[in-house]
Amino acid sequence: MELILASTSPWRREQLARLGLPFQCVDPAVDEDVWKARLTDPRELAGTLAREKARAVAAQHPEAVVIGGDQLVSFGSTILGKPGTAEGAVEQLLQLAGQTHELLTAVCLCHHGRELNHLDVTRLTMRSLDRGALTRYVAADDPVGCAGSYMLEQRGITLFERIESADHTAIIGLPLIALTGLLRQLGFEVP
Template structure:
């Protein structure tokens, strides 16, 4: 059975390659802003977006198993996504420094006779940091396309004093432990 990742994210691609899966990638072309305005809780928004991405690709490939995913940061009742610019990345990190926030990662696995979702929550406590340290980090890692404006798989790990998660792979974009279980249930062989 064909497996498709409803994403062009290089991070998610690396994760699926890491566990030995053969898959195709397809851009889901979902208007995320439309859903962000609906007033969902952060967990629900991440889950809805993961599912909508999977559905968008499944419409083009109805016999495939499709993986959709979304990730966002929940901080002080606000949803922080990808900053897009260095200035916004610096501002996001400055607001979170010394504080705890949630990194919410959702996946949806959709097949011809299968649909399940999973949400992973990682709790992160950021160190107290100076503006200069944050600016230096943003220049180095360029985390402009990362929820929360950090890359834990790179120098971003130095920003944190504590991380609690049941599946650390979720931090990169896909909770691989949960995904493996869902794919097996959907009929995909895992090497």
């Protein structure tokens, strides 16, 4: 069976490669803003975006098993997206400093009209940090393309007091423990 990752994320590509299965990456070209305007529940939005990405690529590759994924930060009733600028990243981090938030990582597998879904919820508590420390962090990691404005796989780990997760790999972009189980359900042999 052909396996496709509906993503252009180098982090997700790196993660999926850890499973040792051959796959290719295809840009899902999903307009996320349409869904962000319609949905306000963070968990529903993450799941919907993962599903829409998988469906978009599955429509082009009907015989393949397609993996779609999405990740967002939920802070209270606010969904924090990618800041886009260094100043925006510092402002997001100031909101999160000293607080606990959720990192939602959704995955959807599509194959012959069948969809398998999983949502991983990670709770993160950030240290109390001032603007100076956060500005230095943003200059070091440049997390402007990351939801929540941090990269835990780099220096961003130093920002946190506590991380609670059933699957630490979800923090990077794909919940590999759950994904392995879903792939097995579809007949993949993953050691």
